[in-house]
Amino acid sequence: MATIEFRNVDKSFGPVQVIEDMNLAIGDGEFVALLGPSGCGKSTSLFMLAGIYLPSGGDILFDSSRVNEVEARDRNVGIVFQSYALYPHLSVRDNIRFPLRFKNVPADEADRRIREISDLVQISELLDRRPSQLSGGQQQRVALARALVKDPTLLLLDEPLSNLDATLRLTMRTEIKSLQERLEITTILVTHDQIEATTMADRIVCMRAGRIEQVGTPDDLYLRPASLFVAGFIGSPPINLFAGEAQNGALSVNGGSLPIAGANGSVTIGLRPEHLSFGGAGLSGRVAQLEPMGREVLYVVETEIGHVRVLQQGTAVEHPTGDAVRIDFRPTDSLVFDTTTERLIPDAEVKAAA
């Protein structure tokens, strides 16, 4: 158990800068997700923590002590890789025993810990099998057991769920989360899947092209995204974004116009599909397309400011294609960004109609 800190960390591979001036502090026992599209540097940060990559600049601190040059083998970090990276030539038992072999753990003590940890992740019956004889979910559990058996100070999960099928992903998500809470291990999850990040992590670090865009709770990122990128990355179906010009309390978008307060100049407004509702005296439009999704229906409505995605609860389709509708929303739910800097303008808001 430890606190982790990135202090002005840079990392480049030859001429390519992958991480730029990264600053991040992670508390003891915290579960943090590094979220971002592929190539944003999240795995690189993870491998720097593991001691596999050396940072090109800046410091990495474990419990406030600099560990930059400490070798991977001395850091006591448990990693679960996306491909699980189990040792194919060893049985499950020997896979889990592998980290203990280098720590001079006595044989009976090792056996006890293997038994304990395999009970914890429910693989006790599989100990004598080879990794190739296991299903994806079982391999995942073995990888988790191998990472946990050495009582790591830090647990790193590199896209641990992306090779699992949808149902299994759901169960593993809850299991890993509850395991982490029980063991109180500082854990860092790397993922490109926003659902994974929001459901499992206490805090999310949203990254883009080697830089941190925003650090916050899942709610922060969803309700108060700091930038256009975060707003677009979080949320499914994706947020509606419209760029326009704000002048004298009126925003002109694609020929249409909306009342706006607190902003002037080039702005982009963001409206989450689930914050929109039908009725009232709002934007008028026509249903162009609809996608029933079980518990919800997604409408694509053609309005004067462009195509707007509207998500409605309930299974029934209330507005068939071609229906004329009006779209309303609470002004406080609207997000306004400066188009040039891409940052959120905190107190600005738009209304559906005057």
Added chain:
Amino acid sequence: MVAEATAVLNQPTQQAHWDRLAAKARFRRSARLTFLYSFLIVTSLPIIVPYFWLVTLAFSARVSTVDTSVLWPSIFVLVPAVMLTLAWSMLARSRRQALIGAAIVWAVAVLILAVIVGPNLNLNNFRFLYNAAFGAENTNIVAAKDRPGFSTTAFPWVWTAFANSLIIAGGATVIVIVVASLAAYYISRFQYPFRQSSLAAMLVLHAFPITVLLIPIFLIIWKLGLLNTLFGVILVIVGIELPLAVFIMKGFFDAVPWEIEMSALSDGATRRQAFFKVVLPQVVNGMIAVSVFVFIRGWEEFVFVLVLSTKQAKWTMSLYTFYILEDSTMGVDYGLLSAVALFYIIPSFVLYAFAQKYLMQMTVGGVKG
């Protein structure tokens, strides 16, 4: 109504049409199979018959002539036996039936063989294996050319030659596999200046016919004082075989994922421990495949043994066989030659049979730049 009526009327003719097509397809399929099988049988005969002839000669009683008195009768019995077995295995309804049928066919075949060629069989040709005096009794003129003042050279005991072959093949294998594994791992995992060009250069080395290097190699080995030593020959074989071995091993290392090594490192292994305990076990199949190739290459080596070791005590099986063939004082003893050749082949054959599984993987393991 009209369309329906025509459909009903057309039905019998249409059925006949489909039947005709089906018959055509059946005919084509059997014709293709017949052609394929006859082609395969005809082309494999020239390969199988000489080997079979070698075996029959080695066990024939008559000496010093190219003898077919065992070959043809055996073929006349064995070919029908094989065909009967194949035919029966196609007709048989169960595995058990097929086995019983085959057992009966082969029992009869062996019985017939025992009657017609049995009296001609003899183990006398293998006397070189157990008769220690064989070498002294059988001398060779050709080999004596290398020993000024001698008119003939006695053969060494065959087991000496066998041991020499074993040492050369085994020694070369051990050196190649150790060096190739370490080199290939480095090439696979690390970036260094001229990596691509050195890889290309290595393959070009393998493209040269080695015989053109015969004289330079002889001079080098002579200057090193390794003439007439087994180690000299081993060094040459290692030099020849190393480039390709490194290349093949690199393909196997490339297939081992990085994550597994990273995992080992964070599990507390040093880089060396990670290599030996985690990476190396993944390429064992490649190591076996390369070993078999190098071993067989060393086992069959002839030219460099002939050039670099002139002393009779350093003869290998290839030289031994060669001088058995080359003795022109009393004409070639074909029975003896066949027996020696058979004895020479057996280790390669056994090795191939056991390592076949791994040799197949070598192409699967892939060679990529």
